Amino acid sequence: MHVIESIIMALASVRSHMLRSSLTLLSIGIGVFAIIASSGITGTLTQTLSSQLADLGENSMLIQRTPTLQFGGNWRKYQSRPDLTPEIARGLRHQMTTTQLISVSNTSNGYTVETTADASNPDVAVIGIDDLYFQVNAVSLQQGRSFTEQEVTLGSNVAIIGTDLLPLFNGTSPLGQRIKIRNQEFIVVGVLERKGGVLGQSQDNRVLLPLSIFIKYYSSRWDTSVDIAIKAYGKDAVSATFEEAVGIMRGLRDLKPWQENDFEIDLNEALAGQFNNLSAAIVVVAWVSGIGALLAAGIGIMNMMLVSVKERTREIGVRKALGAKRRWITRQFLIESITLCQLGGFTGVLGGLAVSYSATLLVRSSALPSLSFVWPLEAIIFSVVACTVIGVGFGFYPAWKAARLDPIEALRYE
Amino acid sequence: MESDSTAIIQIENIAKVYEMGEEQVHALRDVSLTINGNEYIALMGPSGSGKSTLMNMLGCLDTPSSGSYLFKGENVSEMSDDDLAEIRNREIGFVFQTFNLLPRASALQNVELPLVYSGMSKRDRLDRAADALHRVGLDNRMDHRPNELSGGQRQRVAIARALVTDPAIILADEPTGNLDSRTGQDIMGLFDELWKAGNTIILVTHEEDIARHAHRIVRLRDGKVESDTENAHAPLV
Numbered sequence: 001m002h003v004i005e006s007i008i009m010a011l012a013s014v015r016s017h018m019l020r021s022s023l024t025l026l027s028i029g030i031g032v033f034a035i036i037a038s039s040g041i042t043g044t045l046t047q048t049l050s051s052q053l054a055d056l057g058e059n060s061m062l063i064q065r066t067p068t069l070q071f072g073g074n075w076r077k078y079q080s081r082p083d084l085t086p087e088i089a090r091g092l093r094h095q096m097t098t099t100q101l102i103s104v105s106n107t108s109n110g111y112t113v114e115t116t117a118d119a120s121n122p123d124v125a126v127i128g129i130d131d132l133y134f135q136v137n138a139v140s141l142q143q144g145r146s147f148t149e150q151e152v153t154l155g156s157n158v159a160i161i162g163t164d165l166l167p168l169f170n171g172t173s174p175l176g177q178r179i180k181i182r183n184q185e186f187i188v189v190g191v192l193e194r195k196g197g198v199l200g201q202s203q204d205n206r207v208l209l210p211l212s213i214f215i216k217y218y219s220s221r222w223d224t225s226v227d228i229a230i231k232a233y234g235k236d237a238v239s240a241t242f243e244e245a246v247g248i249m250r251g252l253r254d255l256k257p258w259q260e261n262d263f264e265i266d267l268n269e270a271l272a273g274q275f276n277n278l279s280a281a282i283v284v285v286a287w288v289s290g291i292g293a294l295l296a297a298g299i300g301i302m303n304m305m306l307v308s309v310k311e312r313t314r315e316i317g318v319r320k321a322l323g324a325k326r327r328w329i330t331r332q333f334l335i336e337s338i339t340l341c342q343l344g345g346f347t348g349v350l351g352g353l354a355v356s357y358s359a360t361l362l363v364r365s366s367a368l369p370s371l372s373f374v375w376p377l378e379a380i381i382f383s384v385v386a387c388t389v390i391g392v393g394f395g396f397y398p399a400w401k402a403a404r405l406d407p408i409e410a411l412r413y414e
Numbered sequence: 415m416e417s418d419s420t421a422i423i424q425i426e427n428i429a430k431v432y433e434m435g436e437e438q439v440h441a442l443r444d445v446s447l448t449i450n451g452n453e454y455i456a457l458m459g460p461s462g463s464g465k466s467t468l469m470n471m472l473g474c475l476d477t478p479s480s481g482s483y484l485f486k487g488e489n490v491s492e493m494s495d496d497d498l499a500e501i502r503n504r505e506i507g508f509v510f511q512t513f514n515l516l517p518r519a520s521a522l523q524n525v526e527l528p529l530v531y532s533g534m535s536k537r538d539r540l541d542r543a544a545d546a547l548h549r550v551g552l553d554n555r556m557d558h559r560p561n562e563l564s565g566g567q568r569q570r571v572a573i574a575r576a577l578v579t580d581p582a583i584i585l586a587d588e589p590t591g592n593l594d595s596r597t598g599q600d601i602m603g604l605f606d607e608l609w610k611a612g613n614t615i616i617l618v619t620h621e622e623d624i625a626r627h628a629h630r631i632v633r634l635r636d637g638k639v640e641s642d643t644e645n646a647h648a649p650l651v
Binding site: 327 | 473476495496502508510516518528530531575
C-alpha cells in the first residue's frame with residue numbers, strides 16, 4: 001500500500017470533519033507547543049544567564065534578608081526576619097579578618113529620572129551604594145568617577161547612571177549635568193559600563209546614589225533591608241570567608257546554636273544555581289503538562305479514529321473484498337493516525353518556535369543584545385517521536401478493529 | 415457442461431450454519447455446484463433462499479461450515495482470512511449493486527486499487543487500470559470522481575475494477591439493481607461482451623430479464639439447489 005495514499009486519505013478525513021479534527025489536533029498542538037516554547041525560551045535564557053547573571057563579582061557572596069527566588073510557602077518565615085542594616089555591615093567590617101571588601105547596597109524600583117530636556121519611563125531602578133561597591137561587585141565605570149567615602153557618609157547629591165539613561169541628555173555628555181529623581185536633584189559624576197540584561201530585565205536602566213541619601217528618600221516602604229556583598233581575597237579564601245561571615249552574622253544577630261540562620265547568604269555560583277533551578281522547574285512543569293496534553297490528545301485521536309473506522313466500515317468492506325489483507329488495513333489506519341498526530345505536532349512546533357523566537361527578539365531588543373536564539377532541537381525531535389508514538393499507540397486499537405471487520409458485514413453496513 | 419475449460423469452482427455438499435443465539439439457522443444445506451471456465455451463470459432465488467450466502471461463499475468472503483470448496487483445485491474451506499483475501503484479489507472480480515466505489519478517489523484510482531493490494535508497480539497499475547477503463551468505454555472519464563459520473567458510468571468503473579486483475583470469475587451481485595432499465599440493458603450488454611471475450615461471469619439476481627442473459631440458471635430455495643438448467647433463451651452473442 002502506498003503511504004502517500006494513506007496520508008492523502010488522512011488529510012481528506014481531517015477536511016471532512018473540520019471541527020472535530022481541529023479540536024483533536026489542537027490538543028496535540030498545545031502539548032507540543034508547551035514543550036517547544038518552554039525549551040526554546042529556557043534554552044535561550046540559560047545559555048546567556050550564567051555569564052550575565054548578576055552584578056555580583058567573582059569570589060563574592062551576598063547576604064540578604066530573604067532569598068532572591070522564593071519557592072513554596074515560606075513567605076511568612078522570611079517576612080518575620082529582622083532587617084539587615086548598615087550597622088550590621090559595619091559590625092561585619094569591624095569583626096571580619098579574612099576580608100575588608102564589604103559593600104552595602106539597596107535597590108528600589110520604579111522611578112522616573114528627569115533631565116532638563118527629557119524624562120525617562122517610570123521604570124528606573126535606584127540603587128543606594130557605598131564606596132566599596134565597585135570593588136566588590138562586577139560593575140565598572142565607563143566614564144567619570146565613583147563616589148568618595150565622604151560623599152557616601154554625608155549623603156551628597158551625586159549620581160552614577162546606567163547607559164539606558166544616556167538618551168535623556170540629547171547626545172551631550174551627562175557628566176556634571178543635573179538629574180531629578182522625585183524632587184531631589186543630583187549631579188551626574190559617572191556612567192556605568194553597559195551590562196545587558198538578565199531574564200529580560202535590563203541591568204543598565206539604573207541610577208546609583210550614595211547609600212545614606214538613598215535610605216533617606218528612596219528606601220522601599222516594604223523592604224528597608226539592605227544587601228551586603230562580601231568579596232573574598234581570592235578563590236582559595238572563599239570558603240573561609242564564607243564561614244567567617246556566617247559566624248559573625250550569627251553573633252551579631254545573637255543566635256543560639258540551635259537556632260537557624262535568620263538571613264540568607266549565597267555565593268554567586270549558588271545564585272546562578274538558583275536561576276538554573278528556576279529554569280529547570282519551568283522546563284519540568286512545561287514538559288509534564290505537555291506530555292499530559294499529549295496523552296489526552298492521544299485519547300482524542302483514538303476516538304477520532306474509532307469514529308472514522310465506523311464511518312468507513314463499508315469502504316473497509318470494499319477494500320477487503322478487493323483483496324486487502326489485514327495488515328494493509330491496519331497499516332492504512334495507523335498511517336492515518338500518525339499523520340493526524342504529526343499535523344497537530346507540526347502546528348505545535350511552529351507555534352512554540354514562533355513564541356520562543358519572538359520572546360527572544362523582544363528580550364534582545366529591550367535588554368540583552370547578545371542574546372541569540374537557541375533552537376530547541378531536542379524538543380523538536382522529541383515532539384516528532386512523541387507524535388509518532390501516540391499515533392501508533394492510540395491508533396492501534398482502531399486500526400486493529402478495522403482490520404478484523406468481517407467483509408460481509410462491512411459491505412452490508414449502511 | 416460442454417465447455418472445454420476445466421472446472422474453476424467445485425463445490426461439494428457444502429452447508430452453512432449460523433448461530434443466532436440458541437437457534438441454528440441453516441442458510442445452505444448440501445449444495446453441490448461445478449462452474450467451468452467461460453461459463454455465464456445466473457444465480458437466482460427469493461430472499462432467504464441462501465442465494466447471498468452462496469454468493470459470499472463463491473466470492474471467498476466466507477467459508478462453509480461443512481463440505482468442500484475447491485477453487486482451481488485449491489481448498490478454500492480451510493483458508494485463513496489473509497489467504498482468502500489473496501484469492502479474492504487474484505481470482506475474483508466483484509461488481510456490486512451499489513457500485514461501492516471509493517468516493518474520494520478518481521475512476522482511475524478506483525480501478526487501480528486491487529492492483530495496489532497485489533503489489534504491482536505504479537506504472538503497471540496505471541497502464542492496466544487505463545486499459546480496463548478503455549474496455550468499459552470510459553477512456554475520457556478517468557479523472558472523474560464517482561460523484562461526477564452517472565449511475566451507469568459508475569457501474570462501468572466498478573466493472574473495470576473487477577476486470578483489472580484479470581480474475582478467474584466476475585461475480586456480479588444485482589449489477590443492474592440501482593440502474594434504470596435502459597442503462598441496465600447497456601450494462602448487461604457489457605457483461606455479454608465480456609463473456610464473449612472469454613470471461614467467466616456469475617450473476618446474482620432476482621430479475622428474470624437479467625438472468626435471461628446467462629446461459630445457465632441455478633435456482634435456490636430454502637438453502638438447496640432447486641434447479642440447475644441451461645437457458646434456452648440466451649441471446650446468441
